[in-house]
Amino acid sequence: MISILDSTLREGEQTPGVYFDTHIKLAIADLLSQIGVDIIEAGHPAVTEQIRDAVTQLAHRGLRPRIGAHARSLEADVELALDCGVSFLGVFYCVSEQRLEGNNVTLQDAVQRISAAIRYARTRRPDLMIRYTPEDAVRSPFSNVVYAAAEATRAGADIISIADTTGFLIPGSSRNMCDYVHNLRDELARQNLHPRIAVHCHNDRGLALANALDAYRAGASIIDASVLGLGERAGIVDLGTLMAVLRHDFGEGEQWNLTLLPQLYELVSRFAAVPIPANLPVMGGNAFTHCAGIHTQAAARNPLHYQSLPPEFVGRRSQIALDHMSGLSSIRACLNEIGETADESIHRALLRKVKMIGQTGRTVDLRELALLLNSLRQLPGVERDVATVRDPPRTLEPVP
Numbered sequence: 001m002i003s004i005l006d007s008t009l010r011e012g013e014q015t016p017g018v019y020f021d022t023h024i025k026l027a028i029a030d031l032l033s034q035i036g037v038d039i040i041e042a043g044h045p046a047v048t049e050q051i052r053d054a055v056t057q058l059a060h061r062g063l064r065p066r067i068g069a070h071a072r073s074l075e076a077d078v079e080l081a082l083d084c085g086v087s088f089l090g091v092f093y094c095v096s097e098q099r100l101e102g103n104n105v106t107l108q109d110a111v112q113r114i115s116a117a118i119r120y121a122r123t124r125r126p127d128l129m130i131r132y133t134p135e136d137a138v139r140s141p142f143s144n145v146v147y148a149a150a151e152a153t154r155a156g157a158d159i160i161s162i163a164d165t166t167g168f169l170i171p172g173s174s175r176n177m178c179d180y181v182h183n184l185r186d187e188l189a190r191q192n193l194h195p196r197i198a199v200h201c202h203n204d205r206g207l208a209l210a211n212a213l214d215a216y217r218a219g220a221s222i223i224d225a226s227v228l229g230l231g232e233r234a235g236i237v238d239l240g241t242l243m244a245v246l247r248h249d250f251g252e253g254e255q256w257n258l259t260l261l262p263q264l265y266e267l268v269s270r271f272a273a274v275p276i277p278a279n280l281p282v283m284g285g286n287a288f289t290h291c292a293g294i295h296t297q298a299a300a301r302n303p304l305h306y307q308s309l310p311p312e313f314v315g316r317r318s319q320i321a322l323d324h325m326s327g328l329s330s331i332r333a334c335l336n337e338i339g340e341t342a343d344e345s346i347h348r349a350l351l352r353k354v355k356m357i358g359q360t361g362r363t364v365d366l367r368e369l370a371l372l373l374n375s376l377r378q379l380p381g382v383e384r385d386v387a388t389v390r391d392p393p394r395t396l397e398p399v400p
């Protein structure tokens with residue numbers, strides 16, 4: 001069974017300009033909890049006092065998911081995090097050659113710091129869930145990662161997270177997440193160490209979700225995601241898409257309530273001031289909208305012709321957009337939707353209007369359709385017909 005770690009409040013707040021006030025963080029966490037994520041990474045308490053307060057409030061809210069704090073591998077950071085009362089701690093430290101050199105530390109020194117921070121946390125809180133992340137793991141020497149992960153596990157880490165910090169991995173290539181998960185797990189098992197494996201996939205190449213699913217295939221047990229994929233640069237895995245695919249296509253998360261996703265996305269989008277892209281999978285405004293006449297005619301008969309995910313399980317509905325691509329079937333379906341019937345000449349006249357408006361670069365929504373219908377009904381039938389004959393709407397629908 002896969003666990004989902006949501007990092008909207010930690011990684012997501014690293015999106016330039018994004019800040020969630022504490023009351024918004026609480027509302028986001030409440031929805032994440034109801035939706036069914038397992039861990040909420042709530043912030044890095046050493047960054048600001050406000051983050052510290054928010055993490056503390058979240059940790060004491062009695063939510064079902066574990067509330068987690070992020071910390072550098074420093075006792076001072078860990079102390080601040082634990083003082084917030086969290087039940088999950090994520091420490092990180094990069095063991096790439098360049099970083100070690102830049103920090104002027106040897107691998108042994110680095111591993112000692114990581115182990116000391118973890119031991120300190122473990123001693124203070126025996127029941128804490130602890131994760132160690134070798135930042136930029138996938139571009140670091142594998143032997144360094146194995147060494148650091150093994151020592152972190154011995155020091156008390158429950159989870160090792162493979163961070164693809166720069167979205168470097170490519171499924172099916174020689175640098176893929178599936179092999180990485182297998183190789184790391186095997187190397188640690190050889191030392192009789194069996195931490196849970198998490199993955200944190202950035203989206204620099206647009207492959208974050210593909211890499212996360214590659215990790216899932218290899219048996220990773222925790223996947224990080226955020227609402228709208230918010231995070232540094234191109235962000236990380238989009239939570240809604242990940243959960244929808246895992247639920248629908250892999251039978252995970254029977255207990256998840258994905259119908260609350262639209263509410264969560266509206267909330268985060270509004271207070272992050274990041275619009276939901278219209279073509280975002282699953283939560284985008286157009287994700288279940290059919291447009292071209294050929295599509296709407298087939299989809300009106302059976303939506304599955306042009307949909308492989310049912311919108312209802314993520315709290316959405318199929319829709320038809322009216323624009324210059326529309327056909328008569330689009331008009332009929334939309335009139336049906338607003339509970340109106342009209343004769344064929346009105347359908348044609350409406351289609352003509354809709355196509356003209358569509359050519360200005362916008363769609364006609366159901367309210368405007370009602371207004372158009374109203375205006376056309378006032379025209380004498382002859383005028384409607386003349387207008388339509390002069391410029392008959394072209395309507396392209398499937399060949400029978």
Ligand code: HCA
Pocket residue numbers: 011014070090091092133135136161163164165166200202232
């Ligand atoms: C960061 C980098 C990080 C850490 C991930 C983790 C990454 O912003 O600190 O600690 O699990 O992508 O490597 O987000």
Ligand code: CU
Pocket residue numbers: 011165200202231232236
């Ligand atoms: Cu990250």
